[in-house]
Amino acid sequence: MKIPFKGYVAGAGAATDLVNTSPRVRSGGDALPDSAALERFLTERGLLPEAARSAHDLAQVHALRDEIRVILESDEDEAARRAGELVARAGTGPRLHRDGDGRWHWHVETAAGASLADELAVVLGTGLLGALQTLGHDRFRPCAAPDCDGVFVDTSRAGRRRYCMPELCGNRVSVANHRARNRERT
Numbered sequence: 001m002k003i004p005f006k007g008y009v010a011g012a013g014a015a016t017d018l019v020n021t022s023p024r025v026r027s028g029g030d031a032l033p034d035s036a037a038l039e040r041f042l043t044e045r046g047l048l049p050e051a052a053r054s055a056h057d058l059a060q061v062h063a064l065r066d067e068i069r070v071i072l073e074s075d076e077d078e079a080a081r082r083a084g085e086l087v088a089r090a091g092t093g094p095r096l097h098r099d100g101d102g103r104w105h106w107h108v109e110t111a112a113g114a115s116l117a118d119e120l121a122v123v124l125g126t127g128l129l130g131a132l133q134t135l136g137h138d139r140f141r142p143c144a145a146p147d148c149d150g151v152f153v154d155t156s157r158a159g160r161r162r163y164c165m166p167e168l169c170g171n172r173v174s175v176a177n178h179r180a181r182n183r184e185r186t
């Protein structure tokens, strides 16, 4: 498949989502417990619709998930090196292709016959490199919720994101703050 460099927001976002399916982050257990859950995860994000699936995919994607976490917790140079290794796993290029706007854009392509996990490694690795280069390493962050072990890449324009899963962790923190304020009053 053909992965545009400027499409780093989708890749970095999917890297964040993948890391935070881990039982280390999810109190309810692994959010990718089986192949059906993996298929849903990929489909919901429009990832790798043409890639061939195999029986080994789930274990390999779990291993990739751990690697992505290490990258998000690494210092800047180490993060760049490790994300580059993910891209090198099945990536070829870079190449120039014209996008819909008719202008040339940098792309990475994946080698024919690459496994699903290796294709995914190229997509997520390219996303992480793009985010690192464009936004800076301080966008790789731990979740600010005190009881959460999540990590994320903040690709927002303002760069003020604080939680790995804003709808979950952000809400948990506001509920806790609200309860604390009520306790102080009584």
Ligand SMILES: [Zn+2]
Pocket (backbone or CB within 6 Å): 143, 144, 145, 148, 149, 150, 163, 164, 165, 169
């Ligand atoms: Zn969190």
